[in-house]
Amino acid sequence: MSMKTSDEDFQHRLTKELENTFMRGAVSSAQERFQTRRLKQAEELGHWEEWRSHGEEIRKHVLANLDYYLYQLSENVSKRGGHVYFAQTAKEATDYIQRIAKKKNATKIVKSKSMVTEEINLNAALQQLGCEVIETDLGEYILQVDDHEPPSHIVVPALHKNKEQIRDVFKEKQGYEKTEKPEELALYVREKLRNEYLTADIGITGCNFAIAESGSITLVTNEGNADLVTALPKTQITVMGMERIVPTFEEMEVLVGLLTRSAVGQKLTSYITTLTGIRDEGDTDGPEEFHLVIVDNGRSDILGSEFQPILQCIRCAACVNVCPVYRHIGGHTYGSIYSGPVGIILSPLLGGYDDFKELPYASTLCGACTDACPVKIPLHQLILRHRQVIVENEGKAPISEKLLMKAFGLGASSPTLYKMATKMASPAMYPFTKDHKISNGPGPLKAWTEARDFPAPNKDRFRDWFKHHEKGGEE
Amino acid sequence: MFQGDVGKAVVKVLERLGCDLDFPENQICCGQPAYNSGYVKESKNAMKKMITAFEHAEYVVSPSGSCAFMFKEYAEVFKGDPVWEPKAQALADKTYEFTEFIVDVLKIEDVGARLEGKATYHTSCHMTRLLGVTEAPFKLLNHVEGLQYVELPGKERCCGFGGTFSVKMGDISGEMVNEKVQNVDETGADILIGADAGCLINIGGRLNRLGKPIRVMHIAEVLNCR
Numbered sequence: 105m106s107m108k109t110s111d112e113d114f115q116h117r118l119t120k121e122l123e124n125t126f127m128r129g130a131v132s133s134a135q136e137r138f139q140t141r142r143l144k145q146a147e148e149l150g151h152w153e154e155w156r157s158h159g160e161e162i163r164k165h166v167l168a169n170l171d172y173y174l175y176q177l178s179e180n181v182s183k184r185g186g187h188v189y190f191a192q193t194a195k196e197a198t199d200y201i202q203r204i205a206k207k208k209n210a211t212k213i214v215k216s217k218s219m220v221t222e223e224i225n226l227n228a229a230l231q232q233l234g235c236e237v238i239e240t241d242l243g244e245y246i247l248q249v250d251d252h253e254p255p256s257h258i259v260v261p262a263l264h265k266n267k268e269q270i271r272d273v274f275k276e277k278q279g280y281e282k283t284e285k286p287e288e289l290a291l292y293v294r295e296k297l298r299n300e301y302l303t304a305d306i307g308i309t310g311c312n313f314a315i316a317e318s319g320s321i322t323l324v325t326n327e328g329n330a331d332l333v334t335a336l337p338k339t340q341i342t343v344m345g346m347e348r349i350v351p352t353f354e355e356m357e358v359l360v361g362l363l364t365r366s367a368v369g370q371k372l373t374s375y376i377t378t379l380t381g382i383r384d385e386g387d388t389d390g391p392e393e394f395h396l397v398i399v400d401n402g403r404s405d406i407l408g409s410e411f412q413p414i415l416q417c418i419r420c421a422a423c424v425n426v427c428p429v430y431r432h433i434g435g436h437t438y439g440s441i442y443s444g445p446v447g448i449i450l451s452p453l454l455g456g457y458d459d460f461k462e463l464p465y466a467s468t469l470c471g472a473c474t475d476a477c478p479v480k481i482p483l484h485q486l487i488l489r490h491r492q493v494i495v496e497n498e499g500k501a502p503i504s505e506k507l508l509m510k511a512f513g514l515g516a517s518s519p520t521l522y523k524m525a526t527k528m529a530s531p532a533m534y535p536f537t538k539d540h541k542i543s544n545g546p547g548p549l550k551a552w553t554e555a556r557d558f559p560a561p562n563k564d565r566f567r568d569w570f571k572h573h574e575k576g577g578e579e
Numbered sequence: 580m581f582q583g584d585v586g587k588a589v590v591k592v593l594e595r596l597g598c599d600l601d602f603p604e605n606q607i608c609c610g611q612p613a614y615n616s617g618y619v620k621e622s623k624n625a626m627k628k629m630i631t632a633f634e635h636a637e638y639v640v641s642p643s644g645s646c647a648f649m650f651k652e653y654a655e656v657f658k659g660d661p662v663w664e665p666k667a668q669a670l671a672d673k674t675y676e677f678t679e680f681i682v683d684v685l686k687i688e689d690v691g692a693r694l695e696g697k698a699t700y701h702t703s704c705h706m707t708r709l710l711g712v713t714e715a716p717f718k719l720l721n722h723v724e725g726l727q728y729v730e731l732p733g734k735e736r737c738c739g740f741g742g743t744f745s746v747k748m749g750d751i752s753g754e755m756v757n758e759k760v761q762n763v764d765e766t767g768a769d770i771l772i773g774a775d776a777g778c779l780i781n782i783g784g785r786l787n788r789l790g791k792p793i794r795v796m797h798i799a800e801v802l803n804c805r
Contacts, residue, residue, distance in 0.1 A: 122750060428737040432754045466748060468741025468755075469615060470704035491617030509618040522607040541787060551749025556756060556784030566586035570602045573590065 106194075106225040107455040109254035110439045114462040121437045127256075127264040131434050134263055138425040141369020142476070149365065159362045160480040162355045163416035166347070167407065173316040173349045174398065180319025184381025186394040190346075194224035194401045201308075201341055202229055204395060208339055210235055210305035214297075216323065216330035217241035218310025219258055219419060220345045220399055222441045223454065226308070227252075238300050240329040242293055246270055249277050256435025258442060259367050259421040264434055297329070307333035307391070311344035312418075313359060314396070317352045320380040321396070324360060326368075328375045340391035346398050347407075347415040353378075359418055362478035366422040402454045410489055414449045416479045421446070423473035423483055429466050438463060445473035445483045452490060464490035508548075585776060588803035589642045589677060596685055603632040609649040616743050619656065626653050630666050638684065639670065642677040642799050643775050644706020650674040651710065676706060677799055678715040678774055689722035694804040696794075699731045699768040701738060701759070701782060703775035716774055716798055723801060729766045733758075740781040756785045764791060774798045 110117055121127065146152040166173055178188040191197035205213070213235050215221065227237045239248045243262040247253045250273045255261030262270070267284040274280030274292065282288045301307075309330055313322045321342050323330040334340050350356045356378075364370045383390035406415055424430055424444030435443035440451035440460060448467060451460040464487050473483040495506075537560040545553040552558055590600055610625035630653065633639050641647040651674060653667035681687050700716065707713050720728060739745065739755025746752075759782055763771050771786070771793055773779045783795035 118750065122754060428739070428755055429748075429751055431736075432751055432758075465744070466751065468704070468737045468739065468744045468752075470737035470741065471708035472704070472735070472737065475708055488615060488617070491615070492619055493617075495617035496619075505616065509613050509616060509621045541784075543788070548746040551746045552752075552784070554749055555753025555788065556781065557787040558784055559780060567602065567604065569587060570590065573587075 106228075107223055107440055107442070107451060108459050109436070109441060112439075114437070114439065117437045117439055118433060121434045122432065124264075124434065126266065126269075127434045128432060130264055130266055132431050134260070135425050135431055138367075138369055142366055142422060142425070143369075145365040145369050145371060148371075149361070155358070155362060156478055156480050158358055159418075159478050160416065162350065162358060163418070163479045166349050166351065167412060167415050170347065170349070170407065173351060174346065176316040177314055177319060177349055178396075178398075180317065181381070181394075181396050182319075184319050184394075186319065186381055186396055188396045188398065190398050190400070191224075192400045194399070197224045197343065197397050197399050197401070198226055198229035200397060201226060201343075201395075202233055204339065204341060205230060205233055205235055205306060208305055210339075212236045212238070212300065212304045213306045213308060214238050214240050214300055214304040214333050214337065215244075215308040216310065216325065216333045217244050217261075218308070218343055219441060220310055221308065221343050222255070224343070224399060224401060226343070238297070238304070240297050240300070240327075240333055241325070242290065242327055242329075245293055245297070246273060249273055254436065255441060256443065257421060257424060258419055258444075258446070259424075264436070297332075301332040301336045304333075304337045306339045306341060307337035308341045308343065309333055311342050311348055311396075312363065313348055313350045313356050314344055315351075315353060315356055315378070316349055318380055320378045322356055322360065322376065322378045324363060324373050324376050326370075326374045331375060331377050334377070334379055334391065335389040338391060339393045339395075341395045341397060343397045343399060346400050346403050348418075359479075363418050363420050366420040366476070366478040406453055411449065411453055411486055413481045414446070414453070414486060416481050417446055417450075418479060419446075420478060422476040422478060423481075426472040426476045427467075428470060428472065429468065433466070438466070445487065449483065449486045449490065457494065461494060464488075464494065585642055585797040585799050588797065588799040589640070592681075592690060592799055592802045593640065596681065596687060596690065598685075601636065603636070606632040609646045611645065611649040612742050614649070614652075614656070623656065626656060626667070627663065629653075630663065630670050633670055634666070637673065638680065639674040640677055640680045641674065642797060643777070644676045644703050644710045644712055645775050645777060647674055647676040647679075648705045648710040676710060676712050676715075676774070678719055679710075679712045681802075682715040682718050688718045690719065690802050692722070692802045692804050693724040694770075694801055695725040696770045697727045697729060697766075697768045698770040698772050698801075699729050699763060699766040700734070701731060701763075701771060701773040701778055702734050703773060703778045704735075704737050706774055707735070716772075719798065719802060720772065723804075726801070729768050731766055732762045738778045738782050740777045742777065745781060752781075753785075756781050760785045760789065760791065763793060768793065770794045770796055770801075772796050772798055772801055 181188050189200050191200060213230055230237050239245045243260055246262045257263040267286055270289055271284035280292060309323055311321045312324045350359060360376055364373050382394045383392055406412060423446050427444050430444045438447050440447050442450045448463040451463055467487045469484045469488060471484045477483060540560050541557040542560055543553055543557050545558055549558055593600055607628055608625055609629055610622035613622035651671045654671045657663040657667040675684060738759045739752040744752055779795050779797060786793050
């Protein structure tokens, strides 16, 4: 899987997902659950706005000094016996990881959840070598078993499926015979995975935060799968987006607290693991060899641009969980592994406007995302900025819209023209008007009147009334 | 143009509260439809006309949180422009949303309105999140005699209007407003009040289509009831 998850066009994906009533029920109830828990945790912690500002400050500081911290991080990883590789492109990253897999004659690889490995299409690259790649995050595992279905959420990848559907996936693909009880499903997967950890040649993880001062990586999970992925195989590869750094443990603690509360409304997740270097003498577990692959893949182009604030993102999905558009269309409509507001911003930046040009319009600019973001990314403003780029530089706006906006610019430049338009609106709409409303409008009004009526423009204009009123006229 | 009665109600309420009103003839649209579609250059024409039209006013009051916020944004849009930035800033500084103006500037919470009914209120996104006006409408509605208030479930969620979004992404917008109308219906209210024409036209249009006998009122119309 790469950034792009579908070859269908936006409208096809949208129509399909809008009809998926099950997905929509699952998404809206999950949104409410996450939101209630997030707000409760924020209140319990207290001073939430100050914590957000602190988080923002940390992320901005790191981005402003990214070269310094990347250097410090790589020095410290090397000191603890690890190898660091900077990959400028997705291909450089997958080539490097393929080389390690070949060198180790790897046949089985276990992975914990990582969005950046999906971004660079790592699983396909490893499967090409004949390796068996096994996702160990429960959600990711379900999707992998279900013919590699793409994730619909960056934190809860199988959010769109319910327990009955999950039972059916295991039944159909693996002959699972038990019920849809979550405990039974989890136990089943747990037993299946246990043997995979023990026999894997390489463990691959993502990275929630890398700590520059110690060369450590921090992994946040609820299942403990990342701990087994890093403790048992002899070789560990960690793949990280180049911006996912904190200076010290102190800042890591602040951001982890913001992450777990914002993502799923937990004070802490069940496992928060910080790993440093390779297995020391006397250690009973841990890898003998450790590689840290730092992925750029378009991030340094964002750095220094107007879109830089999106690099503050800690991938908590709070913006996804409050988005009123995501609520109805689900993750798959976006056609990208990154969905919701963060996906609208990241996908065109990392994957180009060609494949993702509709996404910036899949937002009402209501600002709920910006309010929820724990590191204060002005998400709705960045979405608007994408629209400006599309109009100004990319030339991808539809011609009909360009003409309409040209007319708007013209009409708006002349109060006389504008006043004339307000006078003409009522007679112009007359043929479509019935009982003071328009139920089947022409042109752009058609999309509106599919679902609702539109009021007919008033025959008596407010501006005429006011003139009359000013002169002391009666009603 | 579509909400002439709202304009009349605004005039009557503010005059009753002692304000001397003017409606500059040269005013047009605030430019938001073009601006939010990414057409900055085209929207700047409208913005300049509006800045000039309101140059001599002491206060500018808008019965729409969204339009009022757009006025505030002008300063950002003209940032670095030696001629227009200071003018835009001056306009931003004296612009108020209608309820905000009554509560924060006139310092009045009871306008002496009276309306019998069970009402629910839709908090518009731009007004609450972007402009930050959250309390004023409730302070005013609290004092409306005879009005019973019921909270709207999911009240902070967008109604699906979003300006050009409502036609550009018409089917998503339709689903969003449908959910909003279900929520309004659940409250059992017979009046839906809001402070932004865009949202009200959207929600009202869906209520109309479904034949729901719920009256849609702008808060200015409510405050104008005696």
